[in-house]
Amino acid sequence: MYVCKPTSSDPEEPFSVTRASANPKTRRFEDRLRQQQRHLESSLLTAVQQGRQTVADDTLDVADQAVLSYQKEMIFSQGTEGHSQLSLVRLALERLHEGTFGECLHCGRPIGDKRLEALPWTPYCIDCQEKVENGEIDDVVRAA
Numbered sequence: 001m002y003v004c005k006p007t008s009s010d011p012e013e014p015f016s017v018t019r020a021s022a023n024p025k026t027r028r029f030e031d032r033l034r035q036q037q038r039h040l041e042s043s044l045l046t047a048v049q050q051g052r053q054t055v056a057d058d059t060l061d062v063a064d065q066a067v068l069s070y071q072k073e074m075i076f077s078q079g080t081e082g083h084s085q086l087s088l089v090r091l092a093l094e095r096l097h098e099g100t101f102g103e104c105l106h107c108g109r110p111i112g113d114k115r116l117e118a119l120p121w122t123p124y125c126i127d128c129q130e131k132v133e134n135g136e137i138d139d140v141v142r143a144a
């Protein structure tokens with residue numbers, strides 16, 4: 001009698017078994033973080049170059065200078081924003097190597113996969129992020 005063997009290729013075979021030391025999820029986050037790091041570094045460089053060009057030009061009337069100083073401010077704030085994100089990315093890469101990636105820096109709870117997918121460099125879980133934004137807890141990253 002011919003019996004079908006449903007167990008031969010069971011689709012519910014557990015795939016969560018750790019096969020190798022390298023965690024594929026960690027690797028994926030590392031790739032994304034490195035990509036973001038390169039992106040931020042190159043856009044910061046551009047901001048600095050633009051800033052230099054703007055500063056170098058001093059043959060303008062008052063109205064132009066007003067526009068320019070506004071632009072300089074914009075470039076500056078873009079630069080600082082890029083800078084703080086870059087340090088977040090670097091810190092996240094450090095945590096990856098230390099094995100603490102994915103844990104909230106404040107409360108130590110898991111940040112959550114969805115949040116990490118969207119913001120792999122985030123140091124806080126959603127609850128603590130809100131508290132940081134409301135000034136209820138100190139931003140350890142910014143304080144560092």
Ligand SMILES: [Zn+2]
Pocket residue numbers: 104105106107108109124125126127128129
């Ligand atoms: Zn937290």
